[in-house]
């Protein structure tokens with residue numbers, strides 16, 4: 001029996017079934033982010049783990065500059081394509097030891113829905129690296145982090161509620177049945193880590209940074225959490 005090859009990471013998220021959801025979710029995330037942490041036109045932002053670039057696209061007109069980086073080359077390509085029209089948006093190659101050039105450091109580093117794909121040592125390394133990329137008084141916002149007790153059933157019902165509010169319930173139900181299987185195939189060997197808020201706070205403290213757990217997550221997934229580090 002032949003197995004259909006798994007779609008690439010970006011191809012998965014760019015499928016019509018996800019495109020609508022991802023677009024609506026990005027609008028919702030950026031609205032919550034801006035309400036919680038107002039942006040200034042002078043701000044320099046880094047979207048770490050930018051995915052297909054929806055948040056970069058929404059933020060680029062509002063800030064002085066927005067760099068983006070993703071571990072997946074196809075995600076970086078998708079973002080570059082999506083935001084090519086914005087002079088404020090630019091890729092940052094974090095594989096290089098000194099990636100900033102003339103741009104300087106960032107006032108805000110966004111890490112939305114990413115740290116669950118990192119192991120504990122990896123996040124420890126990135127926390128220390130992010131610190132070197134932060135401007136004085138800059139902040140790192142780690143959001144949409146699933147804790148150990150995050151309930152899959154709760155997340156599914158939460159997504160259906162969100163889909164109903166944003167008028168894509170029928171599509172969410174239709175696609176939901178096959179999606180879990182396809183997501184796990186696509187994700188392949190990538191680890192999924194559950195974090196306690198206190199672990200993130202301790203990682204920040206180990207780097208001389210203060211961290212505050214926000215009263216609410218910055219996405220519609222109410223069972224997950226957000227930490228602001230500074």
Ligand SMILES: C[S@@+](CC[C@H](N)C(=O)[O-])C[C@H]1O[C@@H](n2cnc3c(N)ncnc32)[C@H](O)[C@@H]1O
Nearest residue numbers: 048049050051070071072075112113114117118
């Ligand atoms: C669920 S998507 C979130 C995308 C985007 N931040 C958003 O809010 O829609 C997770 C993203 O994290 C990226 N990613 C996973 N592990 C990563 C790592 N170790 N370093 C950087 N990016 C990573 C993936 O390639 C993917 O684009």
